[in-house]
Amino acid sequence: MGFSEKTQVFLIAAWYKELVSAFGERGRRAFVLAVKHYARQRGERMAQRAVRDGQELNYASYCAYCEWSPSEETLASGVLCGTRVCSTAPDYVYEVSPCVWFNAFVEQNAREAGQLYCRYLDEAIARAFSSSLQFYTVETQHCADRCVFCIRDAGFGPGTVVRQRTEYVKGFDYHCAHTFYAFAGTAAGVFGPEGEALAARVLEAFEAEYGEEMRRRLAIFAGENFDRA
DSSP: OOOOHHHHHHHHHHHHHHHHHHHHHHHHHHHHHHHHHHHHHHHHHHHHHHHHTTOOOSHHHHHHTOOOOOOHHHHHHTOOOOEEEEEOSSSEEEEEOSOHHHHHHHHTTOHHHHHHHHHHHHHHHHHHHOTTOOEEEEEOTTTSSSEEEEETTOOOOTTOOOOOOGGGOOOHHHHHHHHHHHHHHHHHHHHTHHHHHHHHHHHHHHHHHHOHHHHHHHHTTTTOOTTOO
């Protein structure tokens, strides 16, 4: 068993459970802060690489410098995120259905966590990449039959060619570790030692589900600087 979208969802759901169980509504608000913190780091890493390569921080480069690609497990399953472009001008609007993350949240009975995570994630990544990007999450499958995203005045039409910079794509071991440590940092920042204690419980749950070796692979990233590309 390897790291995948499902593994990442397990960690997100485990953090949501621990935060809400320990702190109620404050824990729910801290969860949203953690999602935005994770997204900010991810978007800023993308921007750092784009600027380093002399690229504009527009929607085309946002797509090109995306760190995500489907995991081997998802590719093997044949159930991928399906995307349909609805319009290109003046706003770029696209729909996603099915969605592997939504399916994972449903399978893990974590719809509440998924609704908050999906509501804030993509907008926060885009804002961190460039404050001029007007990226909006219009709908998610937690509340509708498909996800809908809108990028206002994207300047991104049928003739726009985007080649993903695959050398910057991260494996899901990295994405899962980043998720865990971003949430751990937020929990500690908000709740101090009480928040720090939650990290151990999330790791225990993770090990119970995926085994000691997978937990050790997460720990390899303990000293990683997720703010730096």
